[in-house]
Amino acid sequence: MDELKQKQRAAVATPPHPEDLATWTPKRREFLRMLAYGAGSLALAPLISACSDDASAASSDLRSQLAQDEAFWSEVQGMFVLKPEKVYMNIGTGGSMPKVVLDVFSQENLAKAADSSSGYGNLADLRAAVAKGFGVDGDEVAFSGNTSSGMCHAILGIKWEPGDVVVTTNHEHGGGLTPLNIAVDRYGIEVSTIALPVGNNQTASTYVQLFDERIRALKGQGKRVRAMMWSAPTYKTGTMLPIADLMQVVKAHSLISIVDGAHLPGMMAYDYGALGMDFMSGAGHKWQCGPGSTGILVIRNKMRPSNPLPLPEWYPIHTSSYVRQPRGAYDIAATVTSCGSLHVPMFRALARACEMWDTIGRKKIETYDLTLSSYLKEKIVERWGVEALYSPKDDPKLLSALTCFNPFRNRDDVMNQQKATTFVNRMLSDFAPGFVIRSVNFEVIGAPAQHYGIRISTHLWHDANDIDRLVESMWTLSGAMA
Ligand SMILES: Cc1ncc(COP(=O)(O)O)c(C=O)c1O
Incomplete structure (x- = not known):
């Protein structure tokens, strides 16, 4: 785990209580006051979405966009009480109340x-x-x-x-x-x-x-x-x-x-x-x-x-x-x-x-979430090819922060429900931290059976390093399951 991430996980493990604010640096206190305990909004420049045929160039472009506001998102990540031993990427099923909401x-x-x-x-x-x-x-x-x-x-x-x-x-x-x-x-x-x-x-x-x-x-x-x-x-x-x-x-x-x-x-x-x-x-x-x-x-x-x-x-x-x-x-x-x-x-x-x-800015959150998912999609394309994606990536109107793809080296394995379930379970059990993701079944026009795609949610407590580790782990596991 890199140093930034370690600090971040430590912050997550012991979420700040309002009464603990006295022990924080003035900069961090001011940030929290604006974000969670006070009114007012932050005017923050939206990230620019990338559009390139070259997955590798696109992903590095998206990565640097995500890095632009790293400190800000690191502070946001510290406001949740999520367990550090898991990376929670199934927000599409259930989110997590931040400390201020709890x-x-x-x-x-x-x-x-x-x-x-x-x-x-x-x-x-x-x-x-x-x-x-x-x-x-x-x-x-x-x-x-x-x-x-x-x-x-x-x-x-x-x-x-x-x-x-x-x-x-x-x-x-x-x-x-x-x-x-x-x-x-x-x-x-x-x-x-x-x-x-x-x-x-x-x-x-x-x-x-x-x-x-x-x-x-x-x-x-x-x-x-x-x-x-x-x-x-x-x-x-x-x-x-x-x-x-x-x-x-x-x-x-x-x-x-x-x-x-x-x-x-x-x-x-x-x-x-x-x-x-x-x-x-x-x-x-x-x-x-x-x-x-x-x-x-x-x-x-x-x-x-x-x-x-x-x-x-x-x-x-x-x-x-x-x-x-x-x-x-x-x-x-x-x-x-x-x-x-x-x-x-x-x-x-x-x-x-x-x-x-x-207070954070709904547009800022949307842009961050979509940039994370676009980054994930490009990393998937780099490894598995664009045919593995069930989610569209190039029309901005069709983007969401849910990414669905076929991780299997033998593409037909995606019609094997048991294999998809095993993939999801092993993404949690075989890695530290483990990844919480899910599979979803759906009809594909012309396919002989339902597909069981792997679905990943990217949200404000994730960063580019989480995506890198996720893709690396999924690639390793898909190789082991081939
Ligand atoms: C598209 C869609 N509709 C409805 C639901 C049901 O959500 P809820 O549990 O909020 O009723 C879900 C849950 O995942 C969903 O993805």
């Missing part, structure tokens, strides 16, 4: 117990504070239980008619597919599924074309297409289905737009008011690093130039504050959030995580 969580829990408080209300103050980081108003940000709960709110609240068609993809998560299937059985809707491409040979326009052509074909058959539902990014290949581009298709066909954005909060610095989708269901517990059982559901509650379509007819399905008023005339997110007595400390902790992200 502090709020426990203090609020203690205060609640000390005062025997209840949790009635709709958390309007917290929702308004969180909404600022997402480009919408407080009446458009609801706190949900997680992404899946947000997808249930969105899909099952729509006033469906029998025969309505929802166009979606074959790379969706059960969190979105489950309410969709309930709507099939309960309301008689139909689902039309588009098979998605994988790998680097695709662009944003590929998705516009795929959805637009399918909708036109359905309409040609006399079908009533009502909605589009898609993941941005998909949890399988990490491909960012481009929301802004797909919203052009939504508007051209006057559709309801439902985005499974499980991975968006905390990873991407999106302005949801400017994007204009009807529903975006995100997790609070993944990239946003809030507590478990938290989600952020953005619901369009006003007509903006980004989406002048009428607000869809929708009714709450999980609430204790039903408001009998027309859509747009009331705080729809309050209705969704308020359902009996809430776990207020949990949502205060989520709001604190959002505040921390706003």
